[in-house]
Amino acid sequence: MSTDVADFILDRLRQWNVTHIFGYPGDGINGLISALGRADDDPKFVQTRHEEMAAFAAVGYAKFSGEVGFCMATSGPGAIHLLNGLYDAKLDHVPVVALIGQTARTAMGGSYQQEVDLQTLFADVASDYIVEVNASAQLPAVLDRAIRTARTRRAPTVVIVPSDLQEEEYEPPEHRFKHVPSSDPGDVVGVITPSDVQVRRAAEILNAGERVAILIGQGARGAAAEIAEVARLTGAGVAKALLGKDVLSDDLPYVTGSIGLLGTRPSYELMRDCDTLLIVGSNFPYTQFLPEFGQARAVQIDDDGTSIGMRYPTELNIVADARATLAALQPHLHLRTDTAWRDTVEKNVQRWWSVVEEQATTSAQPVNPMRVAWELSRRLPANAIVTADSGSSTTWYARCVKFTDGVRGSVSGTLATMGCAVPYGLGAKFAHPDRPVIALVGDGAMQMNGLAELLTINRYRQEWDGLPFVICVFGNGDLNQVTWELRAMGGAPKFEESQSLPAVSYAEVARAMGVDAMTVECEADLGDAWDWALSAAGPTLLDVRCDPEVPPIPPHVTVDQMLNMTQAVAQGDPNARHLVYQTIKTKAAEFFTRN
Structure with a gap:
């Protein structure tokens, strides 16, 4: 039995274990909506009240599930409404894929109803990957690459499927010139590990410091135990960028809380007085809340090499997984016996929570x-x-x-x-x-x-x-x-x-x-x-x-x-x-x- 393009799209998403699509219907995605009905709503279509909310919900789903979030919208105004939520995904480095309808191919270029140049519209927000599909044989490679790119680069990607193509019979790519095949879903995401030279150099810098501060962001999630151990060995206090608020418990006496304009007094004091700074998985942009330039020797760890070394003049940058790097670092750190710095940090934290309670x-x-x-x-x-x-x-x-x-x-x-x-x-x-x-x-x-x-x-x-x-x-x-x-x-x-x-x-x-x-x-x-x-x-x-x-x-x-x-x-x-x-x-x- 023949398969429509829309049926193939949903089947491919199921192979990627996609369970939810947030969106709002429209005639530009009628083929996909019909296919969802034939598939007994698998993946589940969650109808929000507005496409912007669908994009935000996909971002929330991705942030809290650790999986790729999906949203769907029709052509023209529906597509336009997705932009704010997709920019939220882009700037917070969240993997989201947007499936978007488009005017029928036969009408394109004729100033047809709801015809918008979607590739130009989404060129910035989906700069990592945006494709308009014009032949069904493109679909396996396009869908797979959109998902793989979103996951790998933690970014929004966009797949545009014209309305008439959605209802055509699916024809798979062949083994011939100008056809692009794709391997089946089921990728295993690896971990980037640091070199031994990098780890030893980082340990030298941290061991030489007397007043160590650690700044963590969302890229440190999953490395809580390793951060706690490095903080114990170095006697450091730990401040949290807003997106890293949930990485470490606020009950820990050396955790100074959020940093920045919305942050805490002990985080400000930690950065003001430290002589060594370790940044883990954070791209916190407000340099006025970091140590004065030249005050602290700094090491940064991040698995995204495009975001490293751009907020503070770091002495050493390690592009690698946070957990793997911190685990490799621990054996080379010397236990700090002088507790004066840690004692000061903990007193500041204890006093701060008393202040907050009094103010509240x-x-x-x-x-x-x-x-x-x-x-x-x-x-x-x-x-x-x-x-x-x-x-x-x-x-x-x-x-x-x-x-x-x-x-x-x-x-x-x-x-x-x-x-x-x-x-x-x-x-x-x-x-x-x-x-x-x-x-x-x-x-x-x-x-x-x-x-x-x-x-x-x-x-x-x-x-x-x-x-x-x-x-x-x-x-x-x-x-x-x-x-x-x-x-x-x-x-x-x-x-x-x-x-x-x-x-x-x-x-x-x-x-x-x-x-x-x-x-x-x-x-x-x-x-x-x-x-x-x-x-x-x-x-x-x-x-x-x-x-x-x-x-x-x-x-x-x-x-x-x-x-x-x-x-x-x-x-x-x-x-x-x-x-x-x-x-x-x-x-x-x-x-x-x-x-």
């Missing part, structure tokens, strides 16, 4: 957003997955949520796009239906695109083992991150017309969409609210009314930032009195705890 429990009107994250930390399930959106809620996720062993989490680290947390959570739930998921979302991101996806969450809730899926909305009526940036970086007061959000009850909207919800307007109710949500057998939403004037104070406040804030207040910030009052209370909590 400082009263606000109506609810302190730091306390939302702090109360979650006290109840965070051991196998939870936490996603956070872009905005001031990211700060509270980065600083206040304590991860323990087994907890996973992620954000849009490099693109820092709004609207990712809910679809990330959706992708995480399909990757791990047996784990609780918590999405921390600002009300700006929730209004942007999170509300509609509550319908998607309610639709698929029966597939997730009856475990919690909590959407926590930080409702402060303000595009808060930008408001604080205007004040601290531009010296400008809050501009109500651009910053204020329309009032809405997220709890009422959630209930209307079939998701249980609770509104929290009092700090004393936060603990009970989290207990309720984390014990629910299914999705819930917490609508927490937060104080927009609780300041996301950076780990080190510069003179310029203080002057800009003063200028913003002097120019008539609409909430100046409460802003000043809350800032003084927050800073006082830090000062008196630290002293």
Whole structure:
């Protein structure tokens, strides 16, 4: 019996063990949709409310499953909508494959309905691999290479299949000129190991240091035990880039937490005072939070040679697997007997968590957003997955949520796009239906695109083992991150017309969409609210009314930032009195705890 092109595509994906495709239908992919129906929805088609959300969900699925994520969209506007999610994958180095329809080949070049030059459109975001298929004999090589490229280079790839080709009979490539065959799926991904010379040189540098700092990113995931052992031998403190927040437990006394503008004071102090720096699996871009150039001797380990040696003047770069390199390094390291540096790091960490608790429990009107994250930390399930959106809620996720062993989490680290947390959570739930998921979302991101996806969450809730899926909305009526940036970086007061959000009850909207919800307007109710949500057998939403004037104070406040804030207040910030009052209370909590 003959096989349509669309049937072959799905069969090839099944050979690659693809189980989920996130997308939205349209006539440019009618052939593929029909084939899914004939295949009894295998792979499973997950219908999101918007193609951008499909791309984000594929990114979330890939981040938390470790497999390639798949999304699908029709030609024209559907394809265009994928772009933001695919750029998120590109900048965070996540393997995603997009299957995209196109106008029929007979109509191309005729300004036909929904005809867009997709190869030009996706040329940058899918620069590692983008192909438009014009003959079915191309398909085995194209599909296999798209998946292999996505996996190997941890990047988005795009396969464009015109609508008329999808419904033609599949003809495999032949053993002849200008036909490209492909081997069957089932690749085994190897590990790049370092040379002995590199390992010994790295050990010499680390052994010579008296104040060693380690910075880890997502490329260090899977090497937690090895990092801990290197830290023990060298007496190092360990700071975490935002995408590496889940690599090591925050309960470890030498883990200083997140680094950067959203980071912690002990991470800032670790970098400020170290004389040796080991960077593992991180491409953290903000050099102002790293040691002064020339202050520290530095070694970097990363299996991606294109991203190494570009953030700090490193003395030695090792392009190899993090776990293999750190394991080879350990026998050459000398156990540091002088514990003064490690003792200082641990005292700074202990003091910091006391500061965070004091700041989080400082009263606000109506609810302190730091306390939302702090109360979650006290109840965070051991196998939870936490996603956070872009905005001031990211700060509270980065600083206040304590991860323990087994907890996973992620954000849009490099693109820092709004609207990712809910679809990330959706992708995480399909990757791990047996784990609780918590999405921390600002009300700006929730209004942007999170509300509609509550319908998607309610639709698929029966597939997730009856475990919690909590959407926590930080409702402060303000595009808060930008408001604080205007004040601290531009010296400008809050501009109500651009910053204020329309009032809405997220709890009422959630209930209307079939998701249980609770509104929290009092700090004393936060603990009970989290207990309720984390014990629910299914999705819930917490609508927490937060104080927009609780300041996301950076780990080190510069003179310029203080002057800009003063200028913003002097120019008539609409909430100046409460802003000043809350800032003084927050800073006082830090000062008196630290002293």
